[in-house]
Amino acid sequence: MNDLHPLFPADAAAHPRFIVGPCSAETEEQTLATARRLAAEGFTLFRAGLWKPRTRPGGFEGVGAAGLAWLDRVRRETGMLVATEVATRDHVRAVLDAGIDLVWIGARTAGDPFAMQELADALAGHDLPVLVKNPASPDLELWIGALQRLYNAGLRRLGAIHRGFATLDGGAYRNPPLWALPIELRRRLPQLPLLCDPSHIGGRRDLVASLARQALDLGFDGLVVEAHCAPDEAWSDSAQQLSPAELGALVRTLVVRCDGTGAAPLAALRERIDRTDDELLALLARRMEIVREIGEMKRREGLPVLQTGRYGELLDRLTARAAGLGLHADFVRRFMQLVHEEAVRQQIER
Incomplete structure (x- = not known):
């Protein structure tokens, strides 16, 4: 993957340093309220899940394609670029028709080569930025394989999201980071943008700040952080979401490390x-x-x-x-x- 392109042009309104927004778009009011507050904090790339199949049925599984109109309104009213997750060919068709600016592929999908090939085929011929989360299992080859399927389909605006791994003993973390794996991914694919999702690694909002700092200290290119206008009332993953004001305050304390190879x-x-x-x-x-x-x-x-x-x-x-x-x-x-x-x-x- 020596010919990857930047996720966004240098003069674009958004930079993938911070991709922020609620775990789920729940209602139009909640989506717009969160986006407006994040825009006021200076963020320029808004994320929200629309299709949310849960580990077990019965919980909130997302509003589906109806939320695409809400994301379009976010873009028109705030100027932010918008992103959501895709997991099927139908999702890809819907986001392409809606003009979504960026998509990500979740951990469960990234760990399934059949699903990844279906998405690669659906995305072929479209110059859309795509981020791939690591599979839930700590399998670097499976993660690289998911990216390669997209690359082989002609996609060049690719990136990776480290969201931690499922292990038998996670300790304090929902998904332990196992930092050696994303570090090895960076060594193997140095041109690939690498972002960290401290929300899913920690699973608790009080762990987000320290994990975000660790990721930037390790040279990650950016962060994907969940934020909600009323975190305690969120319909999914309420324990790990910050308020827009909390996220803004956190980001102002972060230090983005330069490479420093010439020092x-x-x-x-x-x-x-x-x-x-x-x-x-x-x-x-x-x-x-x-x-x-x-x-x-x-x-x-x-x-x-x-x-x-x-x-x-x-x-x-x-x-x-x-x-x-x-x-x-x-x-x-x-x-x-x-x-x-x-x-x-x-x-x-x-």
Whole structure:
């Protein structure tokens, strides 16, 4: 994907730095009231979901195509560009007929290659900006595959939205961020605009600010944040939505980081990181040499390769030292688990 185009021309009224609006367009009055307040805060790109199939039936599932007229009124009255989610070929036809400025594809749809191909076929031949949320499962290849289907259909104004991943233990988050995956997406597809959705990652409005700051500190190109004129009364995802005034105040505190690749002090620090990484690899290689010697000794003595007691002692000792070295115990544990898996493989395959 070396020939992607900007989502919007440089002179467009909106910049994809912030895409804001309610989880759902509920009524025309609520949609317009939210948009007017967001416009007054200086935002220029308004989002609202129209088709909202829920995990289980029976809840509010969106107003559907009727809300397209409300988005058109938002655009005419506020000057904001408007965006909504699409999940089927019929949705695509409706938003194209309505002249919607940008669409996004949700996590459930992005994780279904059949649905993605249907959308790619429906969007082919239309120069419409399309953002793709990560699939709910932490599967980077599935996310890239969803983007590639759109790219192969001729779409060039593409971007990605990181909205967190479904895991068995989310801890404080609704959808844990697992930052390593979007960072790897950025490495693999450096031209692709990458936005973060802190609302869906956190699931609570009190977590949105810290997640937004983390995303911008990590070099994300922008944010997708849910805002509602009366958040506590929202018909969907009320716990994670901010008021327009709260969102405006938050954005004024955010610092958008520049790349900084030309700064001499940063370049010097990166050179030190590179040297340290080389040393770390050399140490790991030396460790595996010793591992192979141990493997040979175990074979001669008729000992099993896997000795869980020794492994448990190793983990306990190193995680106990972690805090004193300024390292998180969970990180040390996960790292040593990977090292141990490689050590076992080396002993088995010799």
